[in-house]
Amino acid sequence: xxxxxxDVELLLVCAMVALVAGFVTRPLRAPAPGSASGRLRALExxxxxxxxxxxxxELDLRMxxxxxxxxxxxxxxxRAEAAALLRRLDAARExxxx
Amino acid sequence: xxxLGRSALLxxxxxxxxxxxxxxxxxxxxxxxxSAVGRRVLYSLFGVLSVAxxxxxxxxxxxxxxxxxxxxxxxxxxxxxxxxxxxxxxQEGSLLLWVWLLAGWASLAVRSGHRRxxxxxxxxxxxxxxxxxxxxxxxxxxxxxxxxxxxPPAEGTGLQPLLRYxxxxxxxxxxxxxxxxxxxxxAFGIGALVSGRLDAAWIxxxxxxxxxxxxxxxxxxxxxxxxxxxxxxxxxxxxxxPVENAxxxxxxxxxxxxxxxxxxxxxxxxxxxxxGLVLATGILAVLGTFLVRSGVLExxxxxxxxxxxxxxLAFIALLVAGSTGLVLHRRALLAADGRxxxxxxxxxxxxxxxxxxxxxxFVIFWGTFFPLISEVATGRRASVGPPWFERYTxxxxxxxxxxxxxxxxxxWLRASPARLARAGAVPAAIALATAGALLAVPPVRSHPAALxxxxxxxxxxxxxxxxxxxAARVRARASGRAMPxxxxxxxxxxxxxxxxxxxxxxxxxxxxxxxxxxxxxHVRDVRLRPGDTAAVGGYxxxxxxxxxxxxxxxLSLGAVLEVSRGxxxxxxxxxxxxxxxxxxxxxxxxxxxxxGEATSEVGLESGLGRDFWxxxxxxxxxxxxxxxxxxxxxxxxxxxxxxxxxxxxAERYRRFPPPAAxxxxxSPLVAWVWMGGLVMLAGALLAxxxxxxxxxxxxxxxxxxxxRAAGRA
Numbered sequence: 016x017x018x019x020x021x022d023v024e025l026l027l028v029c030a031m032v033a034l035v036a037g038f039v040t041r042p043l044r045a046p047a048p049g050s051a052s053g054r055l056r057a058l059e060x061x062x063x064x065x066x067x068x069x070x071x072x073e074l075d076l077r078m079x080x081x082x083x084x085x086x087x088x089x090x091x092x093x094r095a096e097a098a099a100l101l102r103r104l105d106a107a108r109e110x111x112x113x
Numbered sequence: 114x115x116x117l118g119r120s121a122l123l124x125x126x127x128x129x130x131x132x133x134x135x136x137x138x139x140x141x142x143x144x145x146x147x148s149a150v151g152r153r154v155l156y157s158l159f160g161v162l163s164v165a166x167x168x169x170x171x172x173x174x175x176x177x178x179x180x181x182x183x184x185x186x187x188x189x190x191x192x193x194x195x196x197x198x199x200x201x202x203x204q205e206g207s208l209l210l211w212v213w214l215l216a217g218w219a220s221l222a223v224r225s226g227h228r229r230x231x232x233x234x235x236x237x238x239x240x241x242x243x244x245x246x247x248x249x250x251x252x253x254x255x256x257x258x259x260x261x262x263x264x265p266p267a268e269g270t271g272l273q274p275l276l277r278y279x280x281x282x283x284x285x286x287x288x289x290x291x292x293x294x295x296x297x298x299x300a301f302g303i304g305a306l307v308s309g310r311l312d313a314a315w316i317x318x319x320x321x322x323x324x325x326x327x328x329x330x331x332x333x334x335x336x337x338x339x340x341x342x343x344x345x346x347x348x349x350x351x352x353x354x355p356v357e358n359a360x361x362x363x364x365x366x367x368x369x370x371x372x373x374x375x376x377x378x379x380x381x382x383x384x385x386x387x388x389g390l391v392l393a394t395g396i397l398a399v400l401g402t403f404l405v406r407s408g409v410l411e412x413x414x415x416x417x418x419x420x421x422x423x424x425x426l427a428f429i430a431l432l433v434a435g436s437t438g439l440v441l442h443r444r445a446l447l448a449a450d451g452r453x454x455x456x457x458x459x460x461x462x463x464x465x466x467x468x469x470x471x472x473x474x475f476v477i478f479w480g481t482f483f484p485l486i487s488e489v490a491t492g493r494r495a496s497v498g499p500p501w502f503e504r505y506t507x508x509x510x511x512x513x514x515x516x517x518x519x520x521x522x523x524x525w526l527r528a529s530p531a532r533l534a535r536a537g538a539v540p541a542a543i544a545l546a547t548a549g550a551l552l553a554v555p556p557v558r559s560h561p562a563a564l565x566x567x568x569x570x571x572x573x574x575x576x577x578x579x580x581x582x583x584a585a586r587v588r589a590r591a592s593g594r595a596m597p598x599x600x601x602x603x604x605x606x607x608x609x610x611x612x613x614x615x616x617x618x619x620x621x622x623x624x625x626x627x628x629x630x631x632x633x634x635h636v637r638d639v640r641l642r643p644g645d646t647a648a649v650g651g652y653x654x655x656x657x658x659x660x661x662x663x664x665x666x667x668l669s670l671g672a673v674l675e676v677s678r679g680x681x682x683x684x685x686x687x688x689x690x691x692x693x694x695x696x697x698x699x700x701x702x703x704x705x706x707x708x709g710e711a712t713s714e715v716g717l718e719s720g721l722g723r724d725f726w727x728x729x730x731x732x733x734x735x736x737x738x739x740x741x742x743x744x745x746x747x748x749x750x751x752x753x754x755x756x757x758x759x760x761x762x763a764e765r766y767r768r769f770p771p772p773a774a775x776x777x778x779x780s781p782l783v784a785w786v787w788m789g790g791l792v793m794l795a796g797a798l799l800a801x802x803x804x805x806x807x808x809x810x811x812x813x814x815x816x817x818x819x820x821r822a823a824g825r826a
Contacts, residue, residue, distance in 0.1 A: 021116070028120040031164065035124065035157045039131075042149035057229035060317060067607065068379060068525075075524040077587045078580075080536060082529050089526045 065097040118168030119259040129246035136239035148235040159216035179265040188271035198282035205258035212248035215293040236304035274712040284336040291330025292398040297322040299395025306439040328797040335790040346713025358481040359401035369470040385447040392436040455527040476505040517617040518573030544572035566628035573621035612800025623789025629782035650779030659770030661763030670731040686716030688729040701744025726778040735771035
């Protein structure tokens, strides 16, 4: 004699397996998604982080922690990096549009 | 529902290797579709493990003793709250919790990571699924939570009494969240090594997870310390126990990682160091789980010897060998071009701080594993005690607190000695004034390490607070707004930086609490009769009367203590000792309460300045003749009659109490340990909190047009 509720449990197990199988194999039945938006977001995050660094350096200067000459060196370095990021961001945007 | 739970676990065992294979194919062929299958397997794994968790949780709540794990870790007399959380006191339940948390955090991480760093996330998915496979295999093959008993008992053994403490039920999920969250930066670090993308992208993609791991692990450690102080009855919050140490190790290396990644993000330096640190932290997280679950080292927290030791060791060996091999393989890519410009810079302070933190971790690792090392080397198991740990960790900790104050004073790139001296003058003066004032206090004078820690702690707190005020003043001047508004603005605009500063303040406060409470505490072990008085640390403690109380779950015997100072009442404390029954039919109905486990309920009066801590050990030998007599006359008593007999024993103890042994402790600044810990957690939460978009928008708008023009040039 099967315990009460056994059938319901088996049904639930079958439903779980079917659901998982359908969900997992879906990408194989659909075209590969593009990842341009993710790359754009990563670049935007990197740009924001770099801008924060520029702002931090300015704050350090105004707080008197950095010598003006050192700030110029640091600021130039950070701005060069930010400029490179902006170039990559523009290129990625262009690529995403096309 | 047991079939459903067991099927969910079996499905997990099928899914995990299938996911590893799919993700591997995705990485090898650079095929986004197979990588997506791997990710979906991870999400599904979380789903099916959630089903297993719900089924097991329901079995605990229903007291379904047909499951061995429920019968041995719960009972019908266990309060509902503890029944709901008893799952993770068992080997099987805690492993299920581990892999469930891993699958949950990993799903979140790869979901966000695959958009930002697809190549790295694809490989990380493979690594995280391999972790899950190991734990699911352990669950199914060696520690199945759905294993059923041939003959279910009518009553379960009950939850281990020491674990019947509210914070202890949150402690394992917090600790395991920390451990499992550390596997995420570990997996992305491996992904970065495999894909060759060794810039700071993988760090950015996992920063929040690393911070959350640090927060959860720290919270778990703090809860464990609190449990030790208020429940274990030995009178301390840290015993250098192997399992405590095992949780501290990844926290220390993780702290070092969170600092040194900033050098890589800003300067592109320390790539090998960072990847090494994150790999070590991930492996230490698995090692911590191994220590708790294997019982290889003696610990209050270890859950006995088990069959899991060998598979765990093999897995850890694989992780170490694989990680080392990958780092060596990528050594050329990991080499950095630049170098640190000046020893007087924030990056240099971070680097020194890293060395101190890793030094601390090494000392603790060596002391923790010394019993195993000595056994392998000499054939004899020797261990080191708290004095050994303190000899090495105290100077390293003092130096680390000093750097927690010095770091915020330093700018990136280079600080001029004159400007640094100006910024550090006031904090240094405060530290010297603190040290001078403490020298006038005789007990502190004789503890130079405590004195140094408190003085350096004062320096760190002063440095951070003054730094924050200086930043707010600059902002107030620039914006024309009032100081409080400017202060909120400064913190809100850079939560990561000021969250970190708050952590430094909390760390300094915590270590001041540790230094004062461990060096300046007064401990006295006494044996008292009702009416007797003992003196400790300037307080008088009078044993007023005995207490006795029986419930179905336990028999509690204790004392009422009046604490006074100079004749003035300070507190009334009621420490007790709870005796829990052991399910052994060979023992009499009362004797079984005195043959099982016993726990202390501490009598505690906490204050900002000091804690007054008491524990009692009733002399149950004096009750033995009575217990033997009752058990002889009523050997089959149960239910209400058994409770009646227990009441009689409690009554007898209350009316004719024998002398009882007491431990009395007056410990200064213990509350600072908890306060400091909470401030650290608040700082981490602040750093984790996402910056509001308007701030970013303003920051973007503030970019000079020239910069954008340069970007297009």
